[in-house]
Amino acid sequence: MNAHRCRYRVANCTKARSPAATVLLAVIAVASLAVPAAVADSPAAPIPETEVTIKRLGFGISRMTLPAKAVERLDIRTAEIRVDGSGRKIAPFSSIIYDLDGDAWVYTVPEPLSYVREPVVVELVKEEDVYLEEGPAAGTKVVTMGVPELYGTEVGVNGE
Numbered sequence: 001m002n003a004h005r006c007r008y009r010v011a012n013c014t015k016a017r018s019p020a021a022t023v024l025l026a027v028i029a030v031a032s033l034a035v036p037a038a039v040a041d042s043p044a045a046p047i048p049e050t051e052v053t054i055k056r057l058g059f060g061i062s063r064m065t066l067p068a069k070a071v072e073r074l075d076i077r078t079a080e081i082r083v084d085g086s087g088r089k090i091a092p093f094s095s096i097i098y099d100l101d102g103d104a105w106v107y108t109v110p111e112p113l114s115y116v117r118e119p120v121v122v123e124l125v126k127e128e129d130v131y132l133e134e135g136p137a138a139g140t141k142v143v144t145m146g147v148p149e150l151y152g153t154e155v156g157v158n159g160e
Helices: 002-008 019-034 068-074 147-155
Strands: 053-058 061-065 077-080 089-092 104-108 114-126 129-134 141-145
Touching: 061 147, 089 141, 104 147, 114 147, 141 147
Parallel strands: none
Antiparallel strands: 053 061, 061 114, 077 141, 089 129, 104 114, 104 141, 114 129
16 A cells, blocks of 8 residues: 555655655756746837826826727727707717716826726716716717726726
């Protein structure tokens, strides 16, 4: 039974190793330490189109600047907040995102390729329009397609 344990459970084996086996194990251990980590040797600089810049503005809000290729891949689209005849602000329904606390937000576009999440207070949803009690000024560009992807980029996925 002891031979059986030694054959399958080396850690529990009570037999002494031969000197040759000990030397071989030592050589393998030293060789594994001496091998450098594999590193790609490329003359090309990192591709800036894969980097998103996130600048924290405070109060849990950030300004994100995406590479043009990312905006294209995400097919981000925008529309403007408009005003109806009575002076109420209207945003596209697709621009609204709710956080885990139930607060409503839109992503504004302060400059090309940059996005900032701003709070809104929804008064009424009517078909594809959302009437706002509070929110960005009329004429402000807001994201209408790609909103969940921007939110995930800003706050992370699963708290990461």
